[in-house]
Amino acid sequence: MSRIAAxxxxxxxxxxxxxxxxxxxxxxxxxxxxxxAEDAVQEAYGRWYALSGPQREAVDRPGxxxxxxxxxxxxxxxxxARVRRERYVGEWVPExxxxxxxxxxxxxxxxxxxxxxxxxxxxVLETMTPAERVAFVLHDVFGYPFAEVAAVLDRSAAAxxxxxxxxxxxxxxxxxxxxPRGSADVVRAFKLAWEAKDIEGLIGxxxxxxxxxxxxxxxxxxxxxxITGGERIARYTVDITGRIxxxxxxxxxxxxRPGLLARRGGAVVMVMAFDVAGESIKRIWAVRNPEKLxxxxxx
Numbered sequence: 613m614s615r616i617a618a619x620x621x622x623x624x625x626x627x628x629x630x631x632x633x634x635x636x637x638x639x640x641x642x643x644x645x646x647x648x649a650e651d652a653v654q655e656a657y658g659r660w661y662a663l664s665g666p667q668r669e670a671v672d673r674p675g676x677x678x679x680x681x682x683x684x685x686x687x688x689x690x691x692x693a694r695v696r697r698e699r700y701v702g703e704w705v706p707e708x709x710x711x712x713x714x715x716x717x718x719x720x721x722x723x724x725x726x727x728x729x730x731x732x733x734x735x736v737l738e739t740m741t742p743a744e745r746v747a748f749v750l751h752d753v754f755g756y757p758f759a760e761v762a763a764v765l766d767r768s769a770a771a772x773x774x775x776x777x778x779x780x781x782x783x784x785x786x787x788x789x790x791x792p793r794g795s796a797d798v799v800r801a802f803k804l805a806w807e808a809k810d811i812e813g814l815i816g817x818x819x820x821x822x823x824x825x826x827x828x829x830x831x832x833x834x835x836x837x838x839i840t841g842g843e844r845i846a847r848y849t850v851d852i853t854g855r856i857x858x859x860x861x862x863x864x865x866x867x868x869r870p871g872l873l874a875r876r877g878g879a880v881v882m883v884m885a886f887d888v889a890g891e892s893i894k895r896i897w898a899v900r901n902p903e904k905l906x907x908x909x910x911x
Contacts, residue, residue, distance in 0.1 A: 628660070631675045634754075635682050637729075641749045642686040643693070644706035644734050646907070652689060656682040676760070683746055683764045690742035701830025703838065705897045706734040707904045708883045711865035728753045731867050731885035731897050736786040740779050747772045748779035795888040796863075796870040802886075802893060803861050803872055809850045818842030819892040824849075829901030832881075845896065856881070873908060880908040 632653060639649035656678050660668070671677045697704045709729060727733060728749075737745050743765055750756040750764065751772070758769040758776075765772055798817060805813035824845045828834025839845050853859060856876060864873045866885040874882040883905060887895035899905065 628674055628678075631678055632657075634675075635678060638679065638749065638754060639682055639686050640709075641728055641734070641737065641753060642683070642745060643689060644738060645904075646707050646709065647903075648689060649686075652685045653682055655685055679750075679756075680760070680764050683750060687742055687746050687764070690745065694742075701828070702834055702836040703825045703827055704738075704829075705825060705827035705899050705904075706731065706738070708871075708885060708897075708899050708908070709867045710908055727868075729867050730869050732786075732887045732895065733783075734867070735895075735897070736783050739782055739786070741775075743767075744775045744779040744782075747775035748783075751776045752780065794891070795886070798888050798891060798893060799870040799872060799886055800863060803863060806849055806853070807861060809853060811846050811850055814846035814849055815842050817891075817893055818845055819889070819894050822893055822895065824896040824898065826898045827901050827904070829903060831902055832900045834898070834900045880905050883908055 635653045635656065636646075636649050639652045640646050643649050643652065659681055660674070660678060663671075668674070708731065737749070740748065746765060747758075747761050750761045751758060758772045761772040761776075762769045765775075767775075802814065802817050804810075805817065820842050821840065822842045822845055823838050823840050825838045826834035835848070839848055856874075858876055859881075860875045862873050862875065864871050864883075866873075866883055869885065870888075871886060872884040873880050874884070881900065881902075883899045885897045885899075886893055
């Protein structure tokens with residue numbers, strides 16, 4: 613192989629691997645699990661390298677090919693995920709993402725954090741059908757034309773447009789909000805009130821109709837159903853301190869938004885994401901499932 617040919621081949625491999633962060637970002641939004649997203653992208657690359665040389669050379673846009681394959685893999689996984697989650701112990705919450713500073717040094721192992729990976733947004737995505745979710749994420753989040761979305765879903769472009777429109781209505785109805793100014797101050801005040809076991813202070817920070825959801829996955833103790841009502845959440849929060857001694861709280865960033873993590877004996881045992889509107893907390897998602905906290909142990 614000539615030096616020019618070798619450099620050209622190496623450049624092609626680098627360009628192909630350069631698609632990985634975008635593909636993982638896409639798959640994470642589709643699946644709500646970074647571990648599953650990485651597996652889906654790995655499988656897509658495996659299928660690419662399983663092609664013969666002439667087959668790969670016949671692909672005009674390898675990045676588009678990988679996107680189509682990864683999206684189809686995610687579509688299949690979304691169908692089976694619904695069945696798995698019916699057997700899930702308690703509530704299922706998307707895998708929380710740590711702040712970018714806590715990610716591996718290799719940029720290829722990071723996911724770009726933006727509005728579409730906030731916990732509130734991911735929860736809305738969970739209400740969509742698999743086809744709606746794929747159509748919406750590919751078109752509205754990543755900007756793919758409906759003609760390309762149609763190739764993924766094996767439907768007409770018009771049908772994909774309708775799917776995205778339906779998904780958009782879900783987003784508007786659920787108020788997938790832009791983060792309010794001062795949300796970090798609200799989360800900090802929540803932390804301080806919790807540490808002080810100040811039930812009245814917590815009630816003052818929580819919307820009267822607030823809801824808290826915990827995900828233990830059946831592996832650790834966690835409430836199996838959402839807790840509704842600011843006062844109930846406040847009292848349960850203080851009760852946690854008594855049931856889990858030596859719990860320490862830290863402010864952090866969860867899916868690009870102000871959040872909290874709890875440690876016990878140095879290990880992260882809970883990550884909390886918040887949906888703040890104005891000066892009130894509307895939703896809390898507390899992830900305790902240790903399988904979803906592995907990336908936080910080095911945080």
